[in-house]
Amino acid sequence: MTLYTERLQQHLELIESRLTEFLPKGDGVGEIMRYACAGGGKRIRPVLLLEWCRICGGNTEKAIPFAAAIECVHSYSLVHDDLPCMDNSPLRRGKPSAHAKYGETMALLAGDALLNRAFEIMLSAENVEPTAALRAAAQLADNAGVHGMIGGQVLDLDSEGKQIGLDTLKRLQEGKTAALLVAACRMGAILGGGTNEQIENAGQYGYYLGLAFQVVDDILDVTATAEELGKPVGSDDTNEKNTYVSLLGLEQAQALAASYTAQAKASLERFADGADLCQLADALLTRTH
Amino acid sequence: MTLYTERLQQHLELIESRLTEFLPKGDGVGEIMRYACAGGGKRIRPVLLLEWCRICGGNTEKAIPFAAAIECVHSYSLVHDDLPCMDNSPLRRGKPSAHAKYGETMALLAGDALLNRAFEIMLSAENVEPTAALRAAAQLADNAGVHGMIGGQVLDLDSEGKQIGLDTLKRLQEGKTAALLVAACRMGAILGGGTNEQIENAGQYGYYLGLAFQVVDDILDVTATAEELGKPVGSDDTNEKNTYVSLLGLEQAQALAASYTAQAKASLERFADGADLCQLADALLTRTH
Numbered sequence: 001m002t003l004y005t006e007r008l009q010q011h012l013e014l015i016e017s018r019l020t021e022f023l024p025k026g027d028g029v030g031e032i033m034r035y036a037c038a039g040g041g042k043r044i045r046p047v048l049l050l051e052w053c054r055i056c057g058g059n060t061e062k063a064i065p066f067a068a069a070i071e072c073v074h075s076y077s078l079v080h081d082d083l084p085c086m087d088n089s090p091l092r093r094g095k096p097s098a099h100a101k102y103g104e105t106m107a108l109l110a111g112d113a114l115l116n117r118a119f120e121i122m123l124s125a126e127n128v129e130p131t132a133a134l135r136a137a138a139q140l141a142d143n144a145g146v147h148g149m150i151g152g153q154v155l156d157l158d159s160e161g162k163q164i165g166l167d168t169l170k171r172l173q174e175g176k177t178a179a180l181l182v183a184a185c186r187m188g189a190i191l192g193g194g195t196n197e198q199i200e201n202a203g204q205y206g207y208y209l210g211l212a213f214q215v216v217d218d219i220l221d222v223t224a225t226a227e228e229l230g231k232p233v234g235s236d237d238t239n240e241k242n243t244y245v246s247l248l249g250l251e252q253a254q255a256l257a258a259s260y261t262a263q264a265k266a267s268l269e270r271f272a273d274g275a276d277l278c279q280l281a282d283a284l285l286t287r288t289h
Numbered sequence: 290m291t292l293y294t295e296r297l298q299q300h301l302e303l304i305e306s307r308l309t310e311f312l313p314k315g316d317g318v319g320e321i322m323r324y325a326c327a328g329g330g331k332r333i334r335p336v337l338l339l340e341w342c343r344i345c346g347g348n349t350e351k352a353i354p355f356a357a358a359i360e361c362v363h364s365y366s367l368v369h370d371d372l373p374c375m376d377n378s379p380l381r382r383g384k385p386s387a388h389a390k391y392g393e394t395m396a397l398l399a400g401d402a403l404l405n406r407a408f409e410i411m412l413s414a415e416n417v418e419p420t421a422a423l424r425a426a427a428q429l430a431d432n433a434g435v436h437g438m439i440g441g442q443v444l445d446l447d448s449e450g451k452q453i454g455l456d457t458l459k460r461l462q463e464g465k466t467a468a469l470l471v472a473a474c475r476m477g478a479i480l481g482g483g484t485n486e487q488i489e490n491a492g493q494y495g496y497y498l499g500l501a502f503q504v505v506d507d508i509l510d511v512t513a514t515a516e517e518l519g520k521p522v523g524s525d526d527t528n529e530k531n532t533y534v535s536l537l538g539l540e541q542a543q544a545l546a547a548s549y550t551a552q553a554k555a556s557l558e559r560f561a562d563g564a565d566l567c568q569l570a571d572a573l574l575t576r577t578h
Binding site for chain 1: 413426
């Protein structure tokens with residue numbers, strides 16, 4: 001089963017073909033920024049942004065800078081996460097991580113530059129109504145900051161080597177994973193001219209999709225083969241990481257993932273054209289890697 | 290001679306009293322963000338922003354969030370600059386640097402969070418006309434990024450241990466020092482409702498002030514006593530750093546600083562109420578620390 005429907009695949013291809021035009025040319029820090037944003041990922045955030053823009057009746061062309069911006073924010077977070085003082089990862093998607101290839105100093109600066117670039121892109125986007133541009137950019141800033149993604153990373157660091165409860169694990173994942181997915185969906189709905197209720201629905205979809213995604217990740221670490229996953233399995237257990245499986249057991253974790261997925265799909269009820277996002281939620285639940 | 294006139298001192302006091310309301314409360318990463326932004330600096334960027342807003346006829350109260358935001362960007366750059374993989378500085382303004390006090394991982398995240406926060410603050414500012422808010426925030430994003438401050442840092446790293454020419458030194462300082470001062474002045478003029486010509490004048494003032502500031506810094510490293518400077522003198526020479534003094538000699542460097550200062554003051558010619566900014570340019574030229 002592929003993750004994306006034909007329509008979502010078209011969004012993905014659009015992003016792949018357009019992303020680099022928003023990044024600096026030339027060598028030096030620009031090269032590292034392009035390296036960090038190079039293909040290999042699912043591009044789920046920009047795909048969600050474009051699709052939510054579309055189903056709220058908007059022109060996806062206008063939303064492309066914002067789709068590029070959220071991918072820049074995601075990429076910066078990976079570059080900084082991989083640094084020696086953080087996860088100290090030499091690899092990312094099977095290739096050398098940015099600091100392994102370009103050195104720690106330049107990777108740090110390239111990460112900073114990617115976060116900064118996200119706002120350069122959004123704030124100079126043309127043909128977008130100023131209040132919509134402000135609101136969409138503010139949404140990304142809020143969800144990427146201390147009350148969103150960075151907050152989740154801090155909670156994750158605080159939890160290392162400790163036994164935490166389900167509430168803390170959920171709060172941690174709300175920040176680390178869900179916050180940017182919420183931002184992607186809400187930004188798309190904002191840029192698509194959605195009503196406040198539609199924007200709320202979009203946020204709910206992203207929220208539950210994000211939570212489901214992480215539960216499935218934890219499950220796959222236990223149930224998948226290394227071949228399917230493309231990385232060692234059982235690493236969570238080896239690292240004594242707090243996961244949904246370690247806290248709930250496999251069966252309850254599977255039920256939780258199904259419940260979150262159902263809630264994501266329920267957020268689509270009022271949309272006539274939500275079939276692709278509905279299929280995406282199912283595909284993420286049943287993925288094997 | 291004090292640096293600030295009574296009016297600029299009032300801007301400084303306003304910023305000191307209002308800055309923390311834009312930063313997260315509580316411990317953890319919020320505490321580090323507040324620590325990194327705590328007093329001790331000249332707050333020259335927010336002071337410039339508020340004064341340019343005022344002399345263009347604007348309400349400085351509305352510009353306060355933007356003044357706080359540019360100080361967040363400056364503070365993030367200091368936190369990341371001090372990190373072990375960058376300058377590896379244990380001290381900042383006589384106190385432990387952020388990573389020396391809170392550890393490298395949390396300092397990295399607090400720096401990221403401060404850059405992000407700058408945009409959260411600006412994009413949620415109330416009572417500012419949306420196109421002015423967008424333009425001011427875009428100005429900060431552009432000048433802080435790869436074509437501004439980060440670009441200057443990259444050039445600086447590239448130049449380490451090399452003999453560089455005056456052109457490269459100037460380009461490096463345009464990014465490292467002048468870019469944020471230009472942003473501060475232009476943002477103030479934008480928020481104050483200045484004409485495009487006034488915004489250009491503001492940018493010119495910030496540009497020449499920034500260049501003059503750096504030349505004077507290089508001169509003081511040679512001419513000041515350690516007591517005046519509050520840090521060891523002659524460190525540029527010891528570190529074989531490329532400076533305006535090493536490239537031009539002391540006399541020509543002094544002439545250059547005077548010339549840049551004159552150009553900064555010339556940008557004020559069309560402003561009836563530019564006396565405070567004029568005095569600031571003179572005070573920065575003749576400072577002894």
